[in-house]
Amino acid sequence: MEKLEAPNPDYIREVPQEYKDGLARIEAKEAAAAAKLKAEKLAEKAKVEEKIAAAVAAAVANAGGADKAVSSTKTANKASNINVDWSKAQSTDIGVFYPGTASIEWILGRKHGGKRAFTKGDRCIECHGEEIADIGNNIVSGESEKDLEPNVIPGKRGSFDVTIDATHDAENIYLRFSWADGEHAAVPFVEGGKMDPENPMKLAFMLATDDVEYADRAGCWGTCHADANTMPFAPEQDTLKGSDLAKRLNFDTGTGTGVTKYLKETRTKLELKGRRGKALGGWDKLKDQADINALQQANQFMDVVRYKSGTDKVEDGQILASRDMHGGQGAEVEASLKNGTWSVVVKRRLKSDKAGDVSIEAGKVYNFGFAIHDDYSSARYHHVSFGYKLALDNADAEINAVKQ
Numbered sequence: 001m002e003k004l005e006a007p008n009p010d011y012i013r014e015v016p017q018e019y020k021d022g023l024a025r026i027e028a029k030e031a032a033a034a035a036k037l038k039a040e041k042l043a044e045k046a047k048v049e050e051k052i053a054a055a056v057a058a059a060v061a062n063a064g065g066a067d068k069a070v071s072s073t074k075t076a077n078k079a080s081n082i083n084v085d086w087s088k089a090q091s092t093d094i095g096v097f098y099p100g101t102a103s104i105e106w107i108l109g110r111k112h113g114g115k116r117a118f119t120k121g122d123r124c125i126e127c128h129g130e131e132i133a134d135i136g137n138n139i140v141s142g143e144s145e146k147d148l149e150p151n152v153i154p155g156k157r158g159s160f161d162v163t164i165d166a167t168h169d170a171e172n173i174y175l176r177f178s179w180a181d182g183e184h185a186a187v188p189f190v191e192g193g194k195m196d197p198e199n200p201m202k203l204a205f206m207l208a209t210d211d212v213e214y215a216d217r218a219g220c221w222g223t224c225h226a227d228a229n230t231m232p233f234a235p236e237q238d239t240l241k242g243s244d245l246a247k248r249l250n251f252d253t254g255t256g257t258g259v260t261k262y263l264k265e266t267r268t269k270l271e272l273k274g275r276r277g278k279a280l281g282g283w284d285k286l287k288d289q290a291d292i293n294a295l296q297q298a299n300q301f302m303d304v305v306r307y308k309s310g311t312d313k314v315e316d317g318q319i320l321a322s323r324d325m326h327g328g329q330g331a332e333v334e335a336s337l338k339n340g341t342w343s344v345v346v347k348r349r350l351k352s353d354k355a356g357d358v359s360i361e362a363g364k365v366y367n368f369g370f371a372i373h374d375d376y377s378s379a380r381y382h383h384v385s386f387g388y389k390l391a392l393d394n395a396d397a398e399i400n401a402v403k404q
């Protein structure tokens with residue numbers, strides 16, 4: 001089958017210049033239309049904010065003069081330790097979608113139409129950038145022909161748009177994620193309907209250099225496996241307990257949830273075909289520690305920062321053989337839910353000499369992906385992004401952190 005499907009070099013034809021020109025014209029037109037829509041949305045938002053500000057000023061004036069207004073703004077500013085001028089930030093809108101059980105094994109497997117082009121180097125967004133909402137709706141509703149969601153949660157949203165504002169100064173990068181909160185959709189297979197009742201929202205983002213396989217095309221998708229906790233091929237918890245593997249993979253010291261995220265590079269084999277009932281993935285095919293240490297040295301890890309809204313906890317760490325929240329990056333997060341809009345502001349140091357941290361330097365481009373656990377969800381029941389590029393003062397990067 002593989003041979004029959006393979007492209008035949010005899011049929012290679014140059015793409016005519018006319019076609020390339022036409023495509024460039026259409027792309028420019030679409031970009032202009034998107035920019036116009038965004039400008040209109042921003043203008044609308046500014047109008048609403050102006051109205052609110054005027055109403056607040058009027059109310060404060062009625063309550064006893066302008067002095068009060070000044071002092072209340074001062075306290076509002078004081079409450080934040082993250083003081084940046086957001087008007088200098090660059091803003092991008094990115095859709096996140098509900099992935100169901102889609103894993104890197106599924107992406108690289110026979111049921112995924114994009115498998116071949118992806119392995120040859122195409123980015124997820126080259127094919128899917130314009131259909132993020134459709135993909136999320138297909139999967140969340142259980143309507144996907146690919147059977148990517150066996151446990152449907154009625155009323156859960158398939159996707160939503162997140163605005164990311166990015167800026168930096170000499171020491172830190174600042175990212176502000178904002179999005180509209182959704183309706184609560186009770187989870188039928190969990191008592192009380194909330195998987196993580198403590199945390200209404202959790203947000204995580206990952207960063208990696210091109211040294212990590214697939215990171216250049218897929219952001220954090222390479223860390224998500226078919227045998228991770230709550231995924232279809234997760235091993236029985238009992239087979240894990242007390243084993244040497246469990247110890248090496250942080251099962252006991254981690255979140256106590258079994259197989260976490262890991263990189264393909266740390267395994268001797270990743271099962272993709274699943275013939276004769278073989279489990280997909282490779283959690284138990286762990287390489288020797290010396291090999292894993294070498295990967296660490298060669299930048300083959302993904303840096304992760306994670307925030308939990310209920311407990312107001314910030315953690316940072318890396319994904320290599322497993323998720324290891326070693327800390328030390330000193331990231332700070334300020335989150336709020338106001339008038340139905342979540343806002344999560346992250347301040348993270350650009351440079352770090354700690355193993356497992358990606359240092360962000362001018363002139364380089366990094367791979368970025370993020371996930372939001374909306375509506376008290378946990379594990380795989382989140383919304384995720386495709387992979388995007390992040391850089392400092394680089395208009396070609398989708399997330400362009402502009403200098404303060």
Ligand code: HEC
Nearest residue numbers: 102107113114117118122123124127135138144146218221
């Ligand atoms: C070369 C184009 C291409 C690339 C690159 C690509 N895909 Fe796909 N993808 C497809 C096609 C084609 C389908 C199948 C659509 C169908 O059969 O209805 C698909 C289907 C999917 C689906 C299932 C959608 C549904 O409605 O059930 C998901 C999820 C998905 N892709 C995720 C990804 C991710 C994640 C990446 C990057 C890691 C990626 N794709 C890269 C072409 C691509």
